[in-house]
Amino acid sequence: MIIDRLLTAMAMDGGPTNRKLSRRVLLKTGLASAGGLLLSMRMPMLAHAAGPSADFVPNAYIRIAPSGQITLTMPYVEMGQGTYTSIPMLIAEELEVELGQVALEHAPPDEKRYGNPLLGGVQATGGSTAIRAVWQPLREAGATARTMLVAAAAKRWNVDPASCRAEKGAVIHAASRRKLSYGALAEAAAAMPVPDKVALKRPQDFKLIGTPAKRLDTPAKVNGSAVFGIDARPAGVKIATLAQSPVFGGRLKSVDDSQAKAVRGVRQIVRLDDAVAVVADHMGAAKKGLAALIIAWDDGPHAALSTEDIARDYAAALENPGAVAESRGDVERALAAAVTRVNVQYQVPFLAHAALEPMNCTVHVRKDVCEIWVGNQVLGRAQATAADVTGLPLDKVIVHNHLIGGGFGRRLEIDGVTRAVQIAKQVDGPVKVVWTREEDIQHDMYRPFFSDTFAAGLDDKGLPIAWRHRFAGSSILARWLPPAFNNGVDPETIDGAVHLVYALPNFHVEYIRKEPPGIPTAFWRSVGPSHSVFVVESFIDELAAAAKRDPVAYRRALLDDAPRARAVLDLAVEKAGWGQPLPKGTGRGVSLQHVFGSYMAQVAEVEVANDGSVRVKRVVCAVDCGSVVNPNTIEAQVQGAVIFGISAALHGEITLKNGRVEQSNFDDYQVLRINEAPVIEVHIIGNNEAPGGMGEPGTSAIMPAIANAIFAATGKRLRKLPIDTAVLKQPG
Amino acid sequence: VRCFVRSLQEFALAFNININGSPHSIDVDGDTPLLWVLRDVLGMTGTKFGCGIAQCGACTVHIDGAATRSCVTTIDSIGKSAVTTIEAIGHTSAGQKIQQAWLDREVVQCGYCQSGQIMSASALLAANPRPTDADINDAMAGNICRCGTYPRIRDAIKQAAATGTKQGARR
Numbered sequence: 001m002i003i004d005r006l007l008t009a010m011a012m013d014g015g016p017t018n019r020k021l022s023r024r025v026l027l028k029t030g031l032a033s034a035g036g037l038l039l040s041m042r043m044p045m046l047a048h049a050a051g052p053s054a055d056f057v058p059n060a061y062i063r064i065a066p067s068g069q070i071t072l073t074m075p076y077v078e079m080g081q082g083t084y085t086s087i088p089m090l091i092a093e094e095l096e097v098e099l100g101q102v103a104l105e106h107a108p109p110d111e112k113r114y115g116n117p118l119l120g121g122v123q124a125t126g127g128s129t130a131i132r133a134v135w136q137p138l139r140e141a142g143a144t145a146r147t148m149l150v151a152a153a154a155k156r157w158n159v160d161p162a163s164c165r166a167e168k169g170a171v172i173h174a175a176s177r178r179k180l181s182y183g184a185l186a187e188a189a190a191a192m193p194v195p196d197k198v199a200l201k202r203p204q205d206f207k208l209i210g211t212p213a214k215r216l217d218t219p220a221k222v223n224g225s226a227v228f229g230i231d232a233r234p235a236g237v238k239i240a241t242l243a244q245s246p247v248f249g250g251r252l253k254s255v256d257d258s259q260a261k262a263v264r265g266v267r268q269i270v271r272l273d274d275a276v277a278v279v280a281d282h283m284g285a286a287k288k289g290l291a292a293l294i295i296a297w298d299d300g301p302h303a304a305l306s307t308e309d310i311a312r313d314y315a316a317a318l319e320n321p322g323a324v325a326e327s328r329g330d331v332e333r334a335l336a337a338a339v340t341r342v343n344v345q346y347q348v349p350f351l352a353h354a355a356l357e358p359m360n361c362t363v364h365v366r367k368d369v370c371e372i373w374v375g376n377q378v379l380g381r382a383q384a385t386a387a388d389v390t391g392l393p394l395d396k397v398i399v400h401n402h403l404i405g406g407g408f409g410r411r412l413e414i415d416g417v418t419r420a421v422q423i424a425k426q427v428d429g430p431v432k433v434v435w436t437r438e439e440d441i442q443h444d445m446y447r448p449f450f451s452d453t454f455a456a457g458l459d460d461k462g463l464p465i466a467w468r469h470r471f472a473g474s475s476i477l478a479r480w481l482p483p484a485f486n487n488g489v490d491p492e493t494i495d496g497a498v499h500l501v502y503a504l505p506n507f508h509v510e511y512i513r514k515e516p517p518g519i520p521t522a523f524w525r526s527v528g529p530s531h532s533v534f535v536v537e538s539f540i541d542e543l544a545a546a547a548k549r550d551p552v553a554y555r556r557a558l559l560d561d562a563p564r565a566r567a568v569l570d571l572a573v574e575k576a577g578w579g580q581p582l583p584k585g586t587g588r589g590v591s592l593q594h595v596f597g598s599y600m601a602q603v604a605e606v607e608v609a610n611d612g613s614v615r616v617k618r619v620v621c622a623v624d625c626g627s628v629v630n631p632n633t634i635e636a637q638v639q640g641a642v643i644f645g646i647s648a649a650l651h652g653e654i655t656l657k658n659g660r661v662e663q664s665n666f667d668d669y670q671v672l673r674i675n676e677a678p679v680i681e682v683h684i685i686g687n688n689e690a691p692g693g694m695g696e697p698g699t700s701a702i703m704p705a706i707a708n709a710i711f712a713a714t715g716k717r718l719r720k721l722p723i724d725t726a727v728l729k730q731p732g
Numbered sequence: 733v734r735c736f737v738r739s740l741q742e743f744a745l746a747f748n749i750n751i752n753g754s755p756h757s758i759d760v761d762g763d764t765p766l767l768w769v770l771r772d773v774l775g776m777t778g779t780k781f782g783c784g785i786a787q788c789g790a791c792t793v794h795i796d797g798a799a800t801r802s803c804v805t806t807i808d809s810i811g812k813s814a815v816t817t818i819e820a821i822g823h824t825s826a827g828q829k830i831q832q833a834w835l836d837r838e839v840v841q842c843g844y845c846q847s848g849q850i851m852s853a854s855a856l857l858a859a860n861p862r863p864t865d866a867d868i869n870d871a872m873a874g875n876i877c878r879c880g881t882y883p884r885i886r887d888a889i890k891q892a893a894a895t896g897t898k899q900g901a902r903r
Contacts, residue, residue, distance in 0.1 A: 214838065221843030222834045224778020224818035228844060231777035239772050264761050282772035283781070284764035356782050356790055356878045357844045405780075405844030406878045437783040632838055636884070640841055643880030666787035666876060675869035677882035 036186035037064040037148070041141050062091065062141060064149075068169055068183030070097060073105045074134075085215045086131055086630045087138065093208045094142030094201060096166040097182070104216075106401055131629055132597060135691050143198040145189070152188035153180050203627065203688045210686065212632035217403075229402040230360045230434065232373030237362060237430040238267055240423055241286040242277040244443050247299040247659035248518035252276055256294035263289045270426045277423045279431055287436065299659060302518040307449075307655040310516055311347065314451035317472040318345075322512035323488025326498035329506030334466035338457025342546050346454070346535040346719045350516075350654035351447035351524055352440075352669055357405020359416040359435040363424035365390055370397045370421065371430070375404035377411045385414045389421040408644070409523035412480075413445050441669055442661040446654055447524030448474035448493075449516060450531045454539050457506075462547025463557060467504045469497060469539075472512040473531065474521040488513060496529030496595050496700060497536055501565035502558035519656070525644050529595040529700035534721065537591040537704030542717060551590050551708060552578055564624050564689075565594055568601040571683055572622035576603035585609065586617070589708025591701045598625040598692030602642070602701045605678075606709035612729035616646050616678045616706060621698065623682065626689035634694050635682045641698025642680050647671040649703045653722050749810050751776075752820035762808030767791045769807055770817060778818040778847050782876070789875030792848040793817050799855035799871070818847040826858035826892075833892035841879035849875045853889050862893055 039062040061073040072091055088102035095102075146166050153171035154161035157178055164173050170181045203210075220226040245251060255276050257269040265285030270277040278289035335341060362373035363386070370390045376382045379399055386397045404411055420433040435443070450473035457466035477492045478485035484492070494511050515521075524530055544554035552573050559566040569592050578588060586607045593600055605618040619642050628634060651670040655662045663669040703721065711717050714728055746759045751774070758769050765784075770776045770793070779802060782790030786801040793802045794816040821827030830853045833839075840846050849872070856863055856871035863871065868889055877885070 214835075215840065217843070218835055218838065218840045221840045221846050222831045222850060223822055224776075224847050226843055227777070228780075230781065231771075233775055233777070239768075282760065282764070282768045284760065284768035284772075287784075288761070288763075354878060355844075356780075356788065356842070356876060358781065404842060406842045408878070434781070437785070437788075636838065636841060636881070639883050640880035643882060644878070665785055666783050667785065671876055671878060672880070672882075673873045673876060674882040674885060675873040677880070677886075680883055 035066050036183070037145065037190045038062070039141055039145055041137065060141075062145060064145065064182055064186040064189070066183050066186055068101065068181050070095070070102045070182075071105055072102055083131070084217050085213055086633055087134060088216070089208045089213055089629055090134060090138040091142040093206060094139045095146050095182075097169040099208060099213055099216075101169055131691050132693060135627070135629075139200055140198060143200055144195060147195045147198050148189040148192040149182055149185050151192045151195075152185045155192075156180070156185075156188065210628045210631065213630050215633070226403055228357055228405045229362070229373060229375035230357055230405065230432075232362045232400070232402060232432065234362065234364060234371070234373065234430040237432050238279050238281065238427065239283045239286050240270070240277045240279040240427070240431050240433045241283060241290055241436055242275050242419070242423070242433060242439060243290055243293070243295060244275040244419075244439060245297050245299070246442065246661075247297070247302050247305075248520070249302050250274060250300040250659075251298045253296040253298045255296075259294075260289040260292040263292055265289075268427060269293070270423050272419075272422055275419065275422075277433065279423075279427055283434055286434075290436075300518075302659045305517060305659045306657050307349075310449055310656070311451070314347075314449065314472050314514060315345070317512050317514050318451055318453045318470055320512070322470055322472070322510035325489050325494040325509040325511045327508045329466075329508075331466045331468045331506045331508040334506035335455060335457040335468065338466055339460045340458040340462070340546055342454070342456045342458070342539075342542060344454050344539065344542060344719060346450075346452040346538065348450045348531050348534060348721045349652070350449050350519065350521075351530075351648055351652045352444040352654050352663070353406070353408045353410035353447075353522075353524060354441060354444075354666070354669060354671060355404075355406025355408055355410050358437055358440040359410075360433060361417050361420035362430060362432040363417075363420045364430035365421065365424045365427075368392070368396060370424075371400070372397065372417065372421070373400045373402060373432075374417060374420075375402040375411060376414065376417065377404070377407055378414060381414045382417045385418045386421045389418060390425060408525040409447075409527070410444065413522050415445065415520070437666070438664040441654075441664055444654075445520040445522035447530060448476070448521040450535075452535045454535070456539070456543055458543065458547055462543075462549055462554075464502075464504055464543055466506045468508045469536075470510040470512065471497065471532075471535070472514040474515050475513045476521055476523055476527075478513065480523070485513075490528075493528045494532065495527065496532030496593060499594075500536065501562040501592060501594050501599075502540065502555070503561055504558070518659075525641065526595075526696040526699035529593065529696070530645075530648070530703070533591065533593045533595065533700035534703040534707070537593065537701075538707050538717075538719065541589070541704070541708045541711065545711070545717075550579075551712075555590070555592055562594075564599045565592060565601075567685060568592070568599045568622040568624050571685060572601035572603050572620050575622065575681060575683055576605070576618075576620035578603060583607075585713055587709045587712030587714070589705045589710070589712055591703075591705040591708065593697065593701050595700060596693030596695075596697050597690070598623060598694060598697050600624075600697045600701050602698075602705045604702060604705035604709045606706055606713060608710060608713045608728050610730040612725035612727070614650060614706070614710060614723050614725060614728065615676065616650075616702075616709075619678050619680045619702060619705070621680065621682050621701070622685065623694075623697070624685040624687065624689075625692035625694055625697075626687060627691045628684060628686050629691060631684055634684060637694045638682045638698040639680045641696060642702045643672050643677055645699035645702035646676075646678070646706065648699070649706045649721055650676075650723055747807050747810070749807065749815060750812070751815045752817060753814075758807060760807060763806050766793065766802040766805045766807055766810065766815070770802060776817055776819055780844055780847055782845070782848070786874075787876070788845070788848075789852060790845050790848040792851040792875065794821070794851060794855055797855065797858060799852045801874075818851060821851060821854055824854065824858065827854040829892040829895050830854045830857060830888070833888035833895070837884050837888040837891060839881050839884040839888050841877075841881055845875060845877045845879075846881075849877065849881075849885055853885070853892070857889065857892055863889060 266289040280286035475490035782788035
């Protein structure tokens, strides 16, 4: 996605061959206020315009205290992806300290510091970007600090710095058997000049990078002491829960709260234009109070909306041309000349995030200050919306960020913060607003609905000589990061549909931005590829079938110029035992992708029962994500992403009827459970390429692998998600 | 006088329950789910809210050792039973083994569901020291993990069971 590319471009500022320290990355060193060495850095953040910035505004800091403790302050959040472990590994590697010596602190929100005035200010963690963004600059920062510490020791001993070495948090002069700890050197190092060039370690010399490091945040998460946003308890906090207009865009007409007020523990009813909240001593009373309200809504313009209307509208939208996302050759001529033509339509549904921690936000609005306790991926925006709603200046909004009980894109939005501040404005004292699961699902911001049409032409050998793809769907980026939406093309939504790994000589892809009426859309794990890889990898499988070729052999024939793609495909196929016999009703399906900077191939083994029910039994995944920082995290992220994708492929669907979301909780919006989870094998191809993202690719890759496996098992091609088991049911 | 009557009523309505070995006097309506008493009244936030209808298992506690969804367990149904939460599960033998296995196997991602997972897993292990895959499915299918840590949950339960067997053999 565009965000990745911007970030990657900035992270690679100067390129891997240029070791000259970028002044945009690291400008200042000096004495920390509490003593010791302080390095101030500018880490690339989202939406940072290309080109040199005039002012250096640091947003990340390394402090080396006289005690030897090393603290890294950075604007990335931990939401389960292991960032808080992987990032310190980069510093520790170059600084020559043990991983346990580095503590990572989350930077507070600061629009001036982290935001970009051109782009509305985005301080965000998302899009599998964190490691890619900091891979180069953080190692440079670590090496710089090490160089200065060595220089300080050499000066004190009056020896050549080259005769000293750094090891385990100390500088050693072997010839004279002298040793000084970093803590003892920190202040003197602060007075040393910043080196112009620093040498980074060669990959073969890495001690930490590439080894399976234990996560640093685990112990608190197994004994209940980890504090998530929903666990915030400022003194005197009340609990509120809310009902929002069940139809998007509806308004609150009237509320009879006489019975709700009689509920023990209920303190206050808060009315907003399109919502009502009950404030109480505890959530039990708040929920009981909410149930006792008699609410009348004005449903507004979308009162009759249904999913069928949306599907019809989107299919109709495909009749007209869209913005050209990528085009080469002459597709129409090649189609006319083709021996075989394949024309098909695909469709994918709205999806909810359903993070296990329901949406929540705790707010205390006072006359001169607003305090917020929340787990969020875009702190700068959270601060800005609170300032906007309260009318307070930005620096009077204090945001305490917390652990995130599942992000998946949902907490890249601030609608929940806005809503909570609106409620808190009417409440005297702090109030924790907690969404019920039903509100969370029915007022999510959804993975967009997409409709696709494909045409391909095959030559006499069955190989594709023409590929035409047109699709319609919401652009999240046009809302979230407007300057990134150019000439009708959303570079994030088209990701996975363009720049395919395959050799396709005549290739034409068009995107039609079409927003669903009233329904909010947002990033969802694996983002654009969550749709595009499903349709592209299903369609290439269809072409293989039309050519009567094996799906792996067919893909391989198109990969002469894509050695990394071919390597992951070969590895996955080999490990999966592709071609070996399977029981009746079971099939293998393959997928291949290059998104988020990583190459990935998956083989899914899927069983289709006589009643049409589908079970994913085994998934083999091969990944080339360039340099491996923490293989333990990579395996965990792939396992998790695959399971997230299976949930979507088998069960995931948000539908509307009479303008209302029909699903409400985990009984009707089902997600995978342990008894349905397959064996998942992850094989990593290690190399020294720049690191690719790992939070998302597993989700997009599994969906087509499942559909392709179902085709292999049954001969039935499913072009809609989720899987329709009725179609797969055997007669009799 | 009204104030006095009200406080007398509330006194009369208070529930005395035993949580992690300590008595607590709880002054809420009898139909209040235990989950909210733990989290909002007592401030024991290790037990999590996920769905409110016993579909996700995030709120799992033990009542007399049995894994129980606290979001649908009303306070008036507990009586003299012993409630154990994630905050104290490490004091039990099964709980300790499960927590250690969770650390060893690096199970956790976002961590939000893991209190409930650990409570279900330790109830399983206490009742069944050598669970099969099918036993694990039965005991753990009520606990959703949206991060998808299931493969490691399964491995960790097996590791904890193996630890138990070894220790048992030594004794």
